[in-house]
Amino acid sequence: MATLRVPNEVPSPAQDSETIHNAFRGWGTDEKAIIRVLGQRNENQRKRIRETYREKYGKDLIDALTAELSGDFMKAVILWTYDPAERDARSLNKALKEKKKRIEALKVIVEISVTTSPHHLIAVRKAYCSLYDLSLEEHIASSQPFPLAKLLVTLASSFRYDKDKTDEEVATIEAGMLREAITMKQLDHDHVLYILGTRSVYQLRETFAAYKKNYENTIDKDVGECPGDAELRSLLQMVILCIDYPEKHFAKVVRDSIEGFGTDEDALTRAIVTRAEIDLMKVRGEFYNMYNSSMDNAIIGDVSGDYKDFLITLLGSKI
Amino acid sequence: MATLRVPNEVPSPAQDSETIHNAFRGWGTDEKAIIRVLGQRNENQRKRIRETYREKYGKDLIDALTAELSGDFMKAVILWTYDPAERDARSLNKALKEKKKRIEALKVIVEISVTTSPHHLIAVRKAYCSLYDLSLEEHIASSQPFPLAKLLVTLASSFRYDKDKTDEEVATIEAGMLREAITMKQLDHDHVLYILGTRSVYQLRETFAAYKKNYENTIDKDVGECPGDAELRSLLQMVILCIDYPEKHFAKVVRDSIEGFGTDEDALTRAIVTRAEIDLMKVRGEFYNMYNSSMDNAIIGDVSGDYKDFLITLLGSKI
Incomplete structure (x- = not known):
């Protein structure tokens, strides 16, 4: 359930390109026009606008937006204008190059690997090779410490079965295998990595339910209390949340990004931009x-200006 | 460099379908006609014949071939008629279910994962999900023992960078990491698995060359002499050969299949059918x-009948 609202009558890509082009002309930029056009077009429409813009004006719309806009507003509009596979490939590359907040950055890899569709993840990997001349998985394996790298390579390389078909017996057996690894304090056990990294999300939800039924606690709680590598524990908890309740994960991302002093605009933008066409209503x-x-x-109270207007447009409001 | 020979003038898919349909009519089957048609058509032409056959006669060509042909000849023609991604998905599934010659079967997973293109491997994984209602990687991880499963999941999930671009420094560093793991007698070391499983084949060839230069022996020889899990060692040696010299690997498969008493028809068929359009000349x-x-x-001396005629047709001879 998307929040994005596309008007009943949508101008042609040529008309939209012209509106955007005109917004760039003269002194200053008409940011509201940019928001009204791009903020109310779906993935396919934005793709056609970008193609048409290039044909008409001989310039990549992304470059034009980069030159004309600025700050968090620019970053949000650009992320929204990229083809989603290219967008996520770029976010992953940024995450893998992050030196300071490494574990926060690695969570972006978990998020994209686990909450997007298997077909989308393959498209992201193809885009990654084209953009960066190396594969996503070799970049992860060669730049991150083990066992984090192992978990992340498995998640990012997955092509999970995507139908709602589960096996109760497998759920019970694998809940037991997960329980055993947790009891042995081995969060980096191959069973943990490969069960979480290869099974379908539907099967895993059934496995988590079996875990709760047979061992009282939720697996999330037990993992959280397991001693050992704190970074691995934190990533695994996020994997479990993203599989079980992706909407709760994104609600948490939004909340964390605006809570306390200051705002984590990158995280807020990522959550709104990547889910506006998927499940932002949920x-x-x-x-x-x-x-x-x-x-x-909460969002409106925390951000301002064109950036705010753009986010609330993606949230389905008119500006 | 393929051995497959397609005639200069190829009948339409409708004409080819009719020839095949006529070959099935009356008492007995005209196997030579089947060989002349299917054995001299490329992937795309076979695909169109299968589609057209279904339209004209309301039956899957694979089912018709199964009903009309028999033995190794039937198995070879069917393997050749499948879409290559479907064909490899079926071979992988058969390999994962094999109980008796387990390690020989697992080599099929290595072969398909390492010697086919990254895009083809993705198509195989998509076909696998469609055919078997589970992902290739979850089938491997849930049915094979560790650390073999780890190696095989990594290989089968790879989407290697496919351009001929290498980094000499990386080659030297990673040759050193491989050497260290071998010296420590840890063939299941994460560095071994993830370097071999994620780097591009071009990069790995450079890494193997650096290994030879810096440590005298070839990496293949050093792995071969490393004590420990014999099955893992044997699969790793095959990975190295498939990366370094895929043609040598297939020459060896052909040779092994016909050497000594009896013939391993499945292996022989697989090598000829899967490489006839790729590099069988090499x-x-x-x-x-x-x-x-x-x-x-050597092949002609070892097989006979329609099966022989079909193989030599794929090898480029006229029957």
Whole structure:
């Protein structure tokens, strides 16, 4: 359930390109026009606008937006304008190059690997090879420490079965294998990595349910209390959340990004831009359930200017 | 360099379908007609014949061939008629279910994962999910023992960078990492698995060359002499050969399949069918270099009947 609202009557890509081109002309830029056009077009429409813009004006729309806009607003509009596979490939590359907040950056790899569709993840890997002249998995394996690298390569290389078909017996057996690894304090056990990294999300949800039924605690809680490598533990907890309740994960990302002093605009932008066409309506609902407050109001209260206008447009409001 | 010979003038898919349909009519089957048609058509032409056959006669050509042909001839023609991604998905599934000659079967996984193109391997994984309602990697991880499963999942999940671009410094460093693991007698070391499983074949060839330069022996020889898990050692040696010299690997498969008493028809068929459109000419050359004898003569001397006629047709001879 998307929040993105596309008007009933949409101008042609040529008309949209012209509106954008005109917004760039003269002194200053008409940011509102950019928001009204790009912020109300779906993936395919944006793709056609970018193609048409290049044909008409001989320039990549991304370059034009980079030159004309600035700050978090620019970053958000550009992320939204990229083809989603290219967008995610770029986010992954940025994450792999991050030196300071390494574990936060690695969470982006988990997020993209686990919460997007198997076909999309393959498209991201193809885009990664084209953009960076190396494969996503070799970049992870050669730049990250083990066992984190092992987990991340397995997640990023997965092409999970995507139908809602599960096996109760497998769920019980594999819940037992996960339990055993946790009891032995071996979060880096191959069984943990390969069960979480290769099984379908539907099967894993059944496995987590079997875990809860047979061992009382949720697997998330037990992993959280397992001693050992804190970074691995934190990534594994995120894998479990992203599999079990992707909407809760994104509600948490939004909440974490605006809580306290300052805003983590990159995280906020990523959550809104990547989910606006997928399940942001459900994320909004989960946000309310989890924090007993409105996600939209919380965002509006924390950001400002064109950046705010762009985000609330993606959230389905008119500016 | 393929051995497959497609005639200059090829009948339409409708005409070819009719020839095949007529070959099935009356008492007995005209096997020679089947060989002349299917054995001289490329991948795309076979695909169109299969589609057209279904339209004209309301039956899958594979089912018709299964009903009309028999033995190794039938198995070879069917393998050749499948879409290559479907064909390899079926071979992989058969390999994963094999109980008796397990290690020989697992070599099929290595062969398909390492010697086919990254894009083809993705197509195989998609076909696998469609045919078997589970992903290739979850089938491997849940049915094979570790560390073999780890190696095989990594190989089968790879989407290697496929351009001829290498980094000499990386080659030297990673040759050192491989050497260290071998010296420590740890063939299941993560460095071994992830270097061999994620780097491009071009990069790995450079790494193997650096290994030879810096440590005298070839990496193949050092792995071969490393004590420990014999099955893992044998699979790793095959990975190295498939990366360094895929043609030598297939020459060896052909040779092993016909040497001694009896013939391993499944292996022979697989090698000829899967490489006839890719590099079987080079395989033939390597066979001569390695065994100082003609591959074609060796095959002809070992098989007979329609099966022989079909194989030599794929090898480029007229029957």
